[in-house]
Amino acid sequence: MRLSNPAERSGLEADAMRHPKNKRDPSSDDSIIRIEHLSKIFQDKKRTVIAVDDVTFDVKRGEIFGLLGPNGAGKSTLIRILTTLLRPSSGTAFVGPYEITKDPEQIRRIIGVCPQNSTLDTELTAYDNLEFYGKLEDVDDRILPDRIWELLQMVGLTDRAYMKVQTFSGGMKRKLEIVRAFIHRPLILFLDEPTIGLDPESRREVWQQIETLNAENTTIILTTHYMDEAEKLCGRIAFVNQGRLISLDTMDNLRLLLPEGDLIEIGFDQMDERVMSEIRAFDLVISAEVKDQRLFISARRGSTVLPAILAVFERYSVPLITIAIRSPSLEDVFIHLTGKNLSDGLPGGDADHKGKGRGYGR
Amino acid sequence: MIKGAIAIFKRDFKKFLGNPFVIIFTLLMPIMYLVIFGNAMGGSISHVSLAVVQEEPYVTGTPMFDVVVADLKHMAQRDSPPTFDIIVYTDELKAKRALQNGAVSGVLIFPSPHFSDRPMRLYVDSSDSVTPSVIISGVNAAIVQSGFRSQVEIYKIYGDIKYLQFFGVGVIVMAIFMTTMMGGGIALIKDREMGIIEGYFVTPVKRSSIIMGMIASGTVRAFLSGFVIFVVDLLITGIVLQTTENFFMVLLVLFITSIGITSFMVSMASRFSNQQEYASMSAFFNLILFMTSGAFYPVIGMPDWLRWITIINPEYYAVHALRSIILRGQGLDVIGLDLIALSIFSVAAMILGIATYRRTLE
Numbered sequence: 144m145r146l147s148n149p150a151e152r153s154g155l156e157a158d159a160m161r162h163p164k165n166k167r168d169p170s171s172d173d174s175i176i177r178i179e180h181l182s183k184i185f186q187d188k189k190r191t192v193i194a195v196d197d198v199t200f201d202v203k204r205g206e207i208f209g210l211l212g213p214n215g216a217g218k219s220t221l222i223r224i225l226t227t228l229l230r231p232s233s234g235t236a237f238v239g240p241y242e243i244t245k246d247p248e249q250i251r252r253i254i255g256v257c258p259q260n261s262t263l264d265t266e267l268t269a270y271d272n273l274e275f276y277g278k279l280e281d282v283d284d285r286i287l288p289d290r291i292w293e294l295l296q297m298v299g300l301t302d303r304a305y306m307k308v309q310t311f312s313g314g315m316k317r318k319l320e321i322v323r324a325f326i327h328r329p330l331i332l333f334l335d336e337p338t339i340g341l342d343p344e345s346r347r348e349v350w351q352q353i354e355t356l357n358a359e360n361t362t363i364i365l366t367t368h369y370m371d372e373a374e375k376l377c378g379r380i381a382f383v384n385q386g387r388l389i390s391l392d393t394m395d396n397l398r399l400l401l402p403e404g405d406l407i408e409i410g411f412d413q414m415d416e417r418v419m420s421e422i423r424a425f426d427l428v429i430s431a432e433v434k435d436q437r438l439f440i441s442a443r444r445g446s447t448v449l450p451a452i453l454a455v456f457e458r459y460s461v462p463l464i465t466i467a468i469r470s471p472s473l474e475d476v477f478i479h480l481t482g483k484n485l486s487d488g489l490p491g492g493d494a495d496h497k498g499k500g501r502g503y504g505r
Numbered sequence: 506m507i508k509g510a511i512a513i514f515k516r517d518f519k520k521f522l523g524n525p526f527v528i529i530f531t532l533l534m535p536i537m538y539l540v541i542f543g544n545a546m547g548g549s550i551s552h553v554s555l556a557v558v559q560e561e562p563y564v565t566g567t568p569m570f571d572v573v574v575a576d577l578k579h580m581a582q583r584d585s586p587p588t589f590d591i592i593v594y595t596d597e598l599k600a601k602r603a604l605q606n607g608a609v610s611g612v613l614i615f616p617s618p619h620f621s622d623r624p625m626r627l628y629v630d631s632s633d634s635v636t637p638s639v640i641i642s643g644v645n646a647a648i649v650q651s652g653f654r655s656q657v658e659i660y661k662i663y664g665d666i667k668y669l670q671f672f673g674v675g676v677i678v679m680a681i682f683m684t685t686m687m688g689g690g691i692a693l694i695k696d697r698e699m700g701i702i703e704g705y706f707v708t709p710v711k712r713s714s715i716i717m718g719m720i721a722s723g724t725v726r727a728f729l730s731g732f733v734i735f736v737v738d739l740l741i742t743g744i745v746l747q748t749t750e751n752f753f754m755v756l757l758v759l760f761i762t763s764i765g766i767t768s769f770m771v772s773m774a775s776r777f778s779n780q781q782e783y784a785s786m787s788a789f790f791n792l793i794l795f796m797t798s799g800a801f802y803p804v805i806g807m808p809d810w811l812r813w814i815t816i817i818n819p820e821y822y823a824v825h826a827l828r829s830i831i832l833r834g835q836g837l838d839v840i841g842l843d844l845i846a847l848s849i850f851s852v853a854a855m856i857l858g859i860a861t862y863r864r865t866l867e
Contacts, residue, residue: 226707228866251709262704279708
């Protein structure tokens with residue numbers, strides 16, 4: 144927890160030092176979104192929720208920017224403010240050269256958005272949904288039909304073009320929604336949890352799409368709580384928790400924060416101290432700690448050392464309940480920064496979450 | 506089984522209590538039926554405008570004229586305003602023209618004193634199902650009271666019009682309001698409820714475009730249903746339109762009425778975010794508008810305070826215009842005012858709708 148502040152500062156300061164002009168110059172070539180002391184407070188009779196709390200950062204032109212945080216961290220609220228759906232309580236932000244409260248119409252012309260909850264009209268067909276958006280986004284009528292077919296092709300929905308969206312599976316809907324967001328080739332693309340509810344293959348397809356778009360110079364802002372997604376796609380990552388920006392850095396720098404080697408996690412009932420000391424004695428084991436009936440081992444070449452570790456358990460007849468081995472991921476960075484899991488507070492993991500309550504913090 | 510039923514009951518009841526707006530309107534509705542319907546139907550007829558003319562050579566003032574007119578002026582039902590508003594004309598032709606234009610409901614012509622054996626002539630606007638009998642009985646009573654003995658010849662200028670024919674015209678307007686009630690702005694609210702708006706609020710589409718698009722679609726639907734009922738009405742009531750010009754004028758009135766009522770409903774919808782609330786509100790307004798439109802019962806049967814509503818009621822002008830064309834064969838000179846009133850109402854409703862539409866999620 145305590146580590147979060149230096150990390151945040153170093154990231155932001157480094158950023159500011161590299162681009163000293165950015166702060167006040169809206170025409171700067173390098174930053175395309177500038178967020179300055181942005182806050183959003185939701186109020187009703189019963190309570191006041193600070194969904195976004197004094198957030199300041201820049202997004203650079205042409206990058207894939209990841210916004211990470213647990214549910215209710217304020218990611219979606221931040222996206223909604225930047226996409227002109229909500230007004231900030233205080234602070235300001237520029238999207239392109241435009242200020243969010245003064246020029247919302249100009250901003251809407253240059254952005255594409257895939258919101259977190261489905262906004263497809265399920266009574267219309269896939270084609271009609273795309274056509275509707277194409278028209279609203281003012282896509283040239285001469286190229287619109289071709290563009291629609293191109294997008295349908297991209298997500299493999301050409302054979303379903305004239306079927307109502309309500310007959311689609313969750314994954315199909317999600318993919319349709321994603322391609323709809325860039326029907327007009329926006330300058331900036333906001334994707335709010337784009338791959339939620341998708342199977343692994345579809346996720347990879349979506350990632351492919353995102354990378355292709357980025358290669359065509361689209362700046363992409365992505366919120367997610369899937370670490371692998373952020374690791375795979377994002378150049379820079381901002382961690383948000385309880386409305387605050389707790390860290391912002393490049394993926395490469397964040398990797399330096401990752402623990403070395405592999406992580407082995409062993410659940411047990413009763414631990415024997417001799418087991419601990421034997422395990423710690425292994426060359427490949429970097430550290431071993433016990434916490435909540437679990438043994439956390441950090442080891443180089445974890446799969447090689449695992450059988451030996453298990454053998455120790457066997458020798459002292461300590462029964463095992465669970466074993467897990469994995470490579471450290473951004474999730475561990477997040478735990479390192481915040482002291483909690485990304486999926487904390489999520490009943491049933493990261494399955495799905497609906498409703499308007501999201502974005503209101505916890 | 507009981508447990509399940511109780512659970513369902515509790516859920517439903519919680520929803521009911523959580524929606525005070527609907528509770529208020531469900532109570533308001535019968536009260537309004539009582540007050541408006543009770544007063545609008547079967548109220549005592551008052552303020553019937555009746556023209557009186559003394560035949561040449563006297564401009565005014567035969568003894569019979571003075572006495573009968575004075576009697577008519579003071580005629581009233583208990584606790585009601587005077588039954589007749591007497592307008593003295595000096596020219597029989599002018600009086601008859603006023604009758605044709607609908608400015609007065611009847612013309613009573615006193616015979617010249619030189620030909621006292623000639624009967625009095627009473628012309629009544631028979632397109633109205635109730636007022637002719639009020640006028641006829643009122644005039645007869647006044648003559649008996651005056652002590653003069655005179656025959657009265659009655660001319661129904663539009664022949665005998667049945668209540669069915671009178672009411673049928675109102676039903677055409679009812680078709681329009683039914684369509685707007687079911688369709689109208691409900692799609693806007695559905696979009697808001699389902700979160701679909703979040704999708705198109707981030708596009709450059711203007712809120713005026715959203716409102717005008719909704720009004721256009723609603724107008725077409727309302728017009729079509731109005732037209733169908735118009736044709737059905739002609740078939741059932743056996744009314745024959747006199748000229749093709751009249752036919753097209755009916756279409757014009759139907760169209761402008763559809764715009765007016767649809768605009769009103771859509772402008773209401775632009776403020777609501779709950780379908781149930783909107784449905785009860787629109788039922789409420791539609792009922793008031795229809796009750797006071799004169800579709801069931803002539804407007805002069807309403808108490809004065811209720812008649813004020815008709816001044817801002819588009820359906821009143823619509824019913825009046827349609828009756829003028831369909832039952833009386835009158836032209837633009839009579840319905841011009843109705844068309845202007847309907848247009849003013851439509852424009853006001855559109856502006857209201859656009860101005861109050863929330864183009865953010867807040």
